[in-house]
Amino acid sequence: MVMNKKEASSALVFMGMGVIILVALHRDPVGTLAAPDMAFFPVVLSILLIILSLILIGRSMNETWKKPERLLGAGWPKLVPVIASLIAYTFLFEPLGYVLCTALLLILVGKLANCSWKVSILISLICTFFSYAVFGWYLHIPLPSGVLPL
Amino acid sequence: METANYVIQGFRVAFLPANLLYCFLGVFMGTVVGVLPGLGNSGAIAILLPISYYFSDVGSLMLLAGIYYGAMYGGSTTSILLNIPGEPQSMITCLDGYEMHKKGRGGAALGISAFGSFIAGTGGIVIVTFFASALVEWALEFGPLEYFGLAMLGLTLVSFLCHGSSLKGTMMALFGMLISTIGLDPVSAKPRLSFGTTHLLNGIEIVIIGMGMFGFCEVFNLLAETSTEEEIIKPPKRLLDLLPNLQEWRQSLGPILRGSFIGFLIGILPGGGGVLASITSYSVEKKCSKHPERFGTGEIAGVAGPESANNGSSSGAMIPLLTLGIPSNVNVALLLAALMLHGITPGPMFMKTRPDVFWGVIASMYIGNVMLLILNLPLIGWFTKIAYIPQSIMTPVIAFLCLIGVLLVNNTPYDIPIMLFFAVFGYLIHKFGYQVAPFILGFILGPMVETSLRRSLIISQGDFSIFFSRPLPTIFITLTFLIWVSPLLLKILRKGVGKNQER
Numbered sequence: 137m138v139m140n141k142k143e144a145s146s147a148l149v150f151m152g153m154g155v156i157i158l159v160a161l162h163r164d165p166v167g168t169l170a171a172p173d174m175a176f177f178p179v180v181l182s183i184l185l186i187i188l189s190l191i192l193i194g195r196s197m198n199e200t201w202k203k204p205e206r207l208l209g210a211g212w213p214k215l216v217p218v219i220a221s222l223i224a225y226t227f228l229f230e231p232l233g234y235v236l237c238t239a240l241l242l243i244l245v246g247k248l249a250n251c252s253w254k255v256s257i258l259i260s261l262i263c264t265f266f267s268y269a270v271f272g273w274y275l276h277i278p279l280p281s282g283v284l285p286l
Numbered sequence: 287m288e289t290a291n292y293v294i295q296g297f298r299v300a301f302l303p304a305n306l307l308y309c310f311l312g313v314f315m316g317t318v319v320g321v322l323p324g325l326g327n328s329g330a331i332a333i334l335l336p337i338s339y340y341f342s343d344v345g346s347l348m349l350l351a352g353i354y355y356g357a358m359y360g361g362s363t364t365s366i367l368l369n370i371p372g373e374p375q376s377m378i379t380c381l382d383g384y385e386m387h388k389k390g391r392g393g394a395a396l397g398i399s400a401f402g403s404f405i406a407g408t409g410g411i412v413i414v415t416f417f418a419s420a421l422v423e424w425a426l427e428f429g430p431l432e433y434f435g436l437a438m439l440g441l442t443l444v445s446f447l448c449h450g451s452s453l454k455g456t457m458m459a460l461f462g463m464l465i466s467t468i469g470l471d472p473v474s475a476k477p478r479l480s481f482g483t484t485h486l487l488n489g490i491e492i493v494i495i496g497m498g499m500f501g502f503c504e505v506f507n508l509l510a511e512t513s514t515e516e517e518i519i520k521p522p523k524r525l526l527d528l529l530p531n532l533q534e535w536r537q538s539l540g541p542i543l544r545g546s547f548i549g550f551l552i553g554i555l556p557g558g559g560g561v562l563a564s565i566t567s568y569s570v571e572k573k574c575s576k577h578p579e580r581f582g583t584g585e586i587a588g589v590a591g592p593e594s595a596n597n598g599s600s601s602g603a604m605i606p607l608l609t610l611g612i613p614s615n616v617n618v619a620l621l622l623a624a625l626m627l628h629g630i631t632p633g634p635m636f637m638k639t640r641p642d643v644f645w646g647v648i649a650s651m652y653i654g655n656v657m658l659l660i661l662n663l664p665l666i667g668w669f670t671k672i673a674y675i676p677q678s679i680m681t682p683v684i685a686f687l688c689l690i691g692v693l694l695v696n697n698t699p700y701d702i703p704i705m706l707f708f709a710v711f712g713y714l715i716h717k718f719g720y721q722v723a724p725f726i727l728g729f730i731l732g733p734m735v736e737t738s739l740r741r742s743l744i745i746s747q748g749d750f751s752i753f754f755s756r757p758l759p760t761i762f763i764t765l766t767f768l769i770w771v772s773p774l775l776l777k778i779l780r781k782g783v784g785k786n787q788e789r
Contacts (some may be wrong), residue, residue, distance in 0.1 A: 137396065146718040150457055157464060160479055169748030174471035174478050177736040180465045187352065188457045195453075211510030215713070218685075222706045225689075229699035238689060242682045248509050249681035259679065263686040271694070280405065 145198035151189035154182040214248050233282015234272070239264045289419050292637075295616040296645025298654055305345055309650045312349040313657050315520065316356015320376075321364055321669045322680070327357035329504050332496030333618040335627065344643045345630035348650040350624050353616045355407060355651065358560055359658045362399040362593050363669055366392055375560030375596040378568045382588030382724040383579065389584050394530040398538050398741055399593040400662040401530075404595035404746060405547035410601020413550065414608075415648055421609040423448055428610070430745075435762030437731045437738070441465040441614060442766045443555060445724045452700040452773070458715070462728025465490060472737050473505040476713045485700050492623040494692055494701050495729065498708025501688040507714045508681045518547045530586070538590035541571050547596030552595070553602025559595035559723070567595035601651070606694045608644060609633060612731070619730045622722035634723060 157178060163206045167173030221244055225237050239260045246256030268286065319330040331350050334692045340345035356660035361376030379399065386395040397694060428436075441463075445455030469489025480486040530538065547562040548570060571591040572578045581588050606612045611633035613619035625632050630640055637644045662669075692705045712722060746752035754760045 137680050146715075146720070148741045149714075150461065153461065153464075155480065160481060164476075164478060167742055171748075172740045172743055174476055176740065177465055178467040178479065181460050181467070185457060185460045185464065188453060188460065192453055193458070214309060214509045215506050215710075218505070219706060219710065222702055226699045229702075232456070234348070234693075238686070241334070241689070242686055245505065245509070245685045246678070246682040249678040251678045255679065256682065259682050261684075262685065267686070267690050277694065 140196040144193050147189040147192035147196065151186050151193075154185040154189065157182045158186075216249065218245060230280050231282060233284055233286075234279040235264050235268050235284055235286065236282055238267075289416065292641055292645045293415060293418075293649065295641060295654075296647075296649035299344060299642050299646030300348070300649035304342070305348055305646065305650065306653070308345040308349040309352055309654050310657055311376020312352020313356035313359075313654045313661065314697075315349075315354075316353040317352060317356075317360035317363075317658065317661055317669060319718035320357035320362075322675070327353055327425055328620060329500040329684070330357070330617050331617060331624075332493065332500045332690050334622065335493045335496060335624055336691045338624055339627050339694070343625075343630060344646045345622055346628065347643065347647050348654075350621055351604075351647055351651065352654050354621065355496035355597065355654065356658055357740070358407075358597045358600050359400065359403050359662050361540065361596075362403070362589075363396065363662070363666055366395045366399065366589070369466070375564050375599075375737075376593075377561070378564045378592045379589055381560075381568075382583070382585050383422040383580065385584035386586065386589065391396050391534075391586075393585070394534050395586065395589045396666055397663065398534060398542075398590050399529045400659055402542040402545065402590045403593035403597040403662075404600035404655055404659045405542050406549055407601055407658075408652060409546050410550045410553070410598050410603040411604075411648060411651045411655070414601060414604050417611060418605070418644075421605065422634050422637045425609050428634065428758075429756075430741040432744060433734055435753065435766070436473070436610070436612060437735045439762045439766045439769075441612070441724065441728060442769050443733075444727050446769055451609035452720070454720045457726035458635065458720050458722075459724035462725035462730075463732035464731045465680025466732030467590035467736065472733055473740060477771075485704075491695055491701075492620070492702060492726075492729065493627070493695050494705050495708050495726070496620055496623070496690050498705040499690050500725070501684060501691070502705060502709035503712035503716070505681055505685045506709060507528070507716070508677050508684070509754040510713075534586050537586050540551065540574070541567070541587040542594045544570060544574070545591035546598040547597030552616065553599030553607050553615060558601050559603075559617070563595040563599035564592035604648075604651075608636065608647075609634065611636070612725065612734075613705065616726045622730060625693075639745060673691075 161175045161179055161182075164175035165173040166175045166179050221241055225241055231238050242260035242263060243256045246259055247253070251259070268279060270283075272279045272286070300309065301578065315330060317335075319327050330353050334347045334350060338350060341349065358375065360377050362383065365376040365379040366387050369380050369384040383392075383395045383399070421494045437483060441459045445459050446452045466489070468486055468531075471478050478485055483643075506583065545563075545567040548567050551561040552555055554565060559624070567590060568581075568591060571587045572581045575581065575585070575587060577585075600617075601744065603614045603618045606614050607622060611622065611631060613622045619647075622632060625643075628638065630643060686704065690704070693699065715722065717727075742752050743750075753763055
């Protein structure tokens with residue numbers, strides 16, 4: 137029997153999420169059909185999600201794997217630095233400030249999108265300073281200035 | 287008479303200078319977004335949602351609705367001139383529109399597409415105007431049973447109508463509803479699924495989900511697909527006469543009217559969006575035509591029908607949103623989110639409590655359609671140039687708009703990991719062949735389904751026959767059940783036919 141790995145792995149992810157939610161809800165009251173409590177609806181949904189995932193896994197076992205292909209496509213390694221820098225952005229936002237963090241992130245995205253250094257820096261500076269002027273100075277939305285004397 | 291007074295009030299609101307500006311900005315941005323192959327209208331609406339919080343309630347809705355129906359106009363421009371659909375609903379226009387352009391009738395294709403869009407869009411709004419009041423009166427009788435039945439039917443239709451597997455669609459709808467349960471329980475107000483963090487106590491905002499799954503996910507798609515060499519597409523040298531000739535008008539009138547009607551009906555249907563409307567209209571035109579073999583070789587009916595249908599669908603989609611508070615597609619779900627951001631709950635009472643917003647938005651759609659016709663005829667050449675903006679420049683700009691948008695929602699950087707989660711989730715589900723629409727609708731309708739289900743069960747003491755105690759919920763649930771068993775029934779029927787033929 138040949139398994140369609142793409143279908144099966146996606147079904148496993150959904151099943152995993154269903155299980156995580158069921159575990160997270162294990163202390164919350166489910167109630168009864170006549171008096172459903174707070175965990176009733178999410179528990180029913182999680183069980184249905186797990187059942188459907190199992191059906192999808194069962195279906196994927198009957199399919200033939202036509203040709204080996206990459207699950208995520210060829211360009212996915214480019215996403216890793218963006219994901220890592222977005223996580224870093226969250227924690228460096230207060231200490232480094234909005235302008236510096238955003239400018240650095242946009243330069244990185246620009247470079248990964250094949251922009252030249254000049255264009256990447258120009259786009260990031262225009263976007264960052266324009267938004268800080270509008271939201272920070274004009275609309276008085278508290279965006280942290282961080283290390284820069286703004 | 288009451289409707290006429292309301293419509294006059296709506297036009298008074300829509301003609302206020304600030305609102306005219308919002309309407310213009312909306313349709314202008316919609317046209318630009320429609321022309322740009324990278325960014326979709328859902329992405330643009332999601333990105334602008336948090337910024338729209340700073341505008342007036344009626345103004346922000348005019349702006350976002352303008353993007354929604356404006357993109358339907360803009361999408362055809364690049365389909366006809368460059369064979370690149372700016373929006374998924376314009377894919378079908380490429381078939382005959384680009385062929386017409388190659389034959390030197392690109393101008394007529396653009397013209398008929400703009401006129402057809404105008405007729406369908408405006409005609410749809412006329413129907414919304416005259417039927418909205420009647421529908422609201424009818425919707426006022428809706429209780430938890432009706433809402434539960436309607437939401438179940440809507441979610442089932444969305445899962446089955448979106449292309450791809452209906453099983454996957456249902457899984458996405460279930461997961462969307464599960465995500466909507468994060469936060470405080472709507473009945474007991476106790477925290478649920480907050481995973482020990484205070485950031486999730488109020489649940490997850492649709493704006494952040496939209497920004498992740500449409501906005502930042504687009505950044506991921508652009509980055510993963512960026513080629514080292516930018517594709518250079520030569521612009522058309524000269525746009526010939528934009529006005530279709532008499533024969534082309536004659537050939538297009540029927541398709542425009544049929545497309546408008548089909549689009550409007552599909553727009554009302556949950557799960558029916560512009561894509562389904564344009565594909566259905568194209569098939570109908572091909573079936574109605576005396577020369578179906580000409581379709582795909584530059585037949586004007588293949589442009590007029592689908593382009594009218596996708597605009598008709600955007601008007602039709604306003605009916606369930608404004609009268610019942612139920613979105614029929616992703617874009618409308620984002621408009622619902624915009625209303626909720628301003629503390630407005632759309633539904634039967636919306637027309638009574640906020641007639642200025644309700645009728646103001648409807649009136650703005652008349653004005654917006656006229657603006658679009660004016661924008662889309664003489665400025666087509668200018669809009670086409672927007673399609674040449676390199677993706678390498680668009681990518682950091684979209685990333686920036688998403689970042690600032692998420693920061694503006696709650697003014698905290700801790701929403702960024704949530705957006706990131708949904709961006710990665712959106713990217714992965716696309717790669718694995720799942721659809722976003724059932725997830726978003728599941729998320730939006732989840733609280734309504736939960737509240738109405740729990741209320742009904744409490745009233746009936748756990749007896750499920752309560753859902754068959756009134757005619758409307760009975761119809762909705764029976765239809766839902768029939769849709770569910772339809773693949774099985776079809777299989778049995780086909781087997782039966784096969785056996786009979788063998789005999």
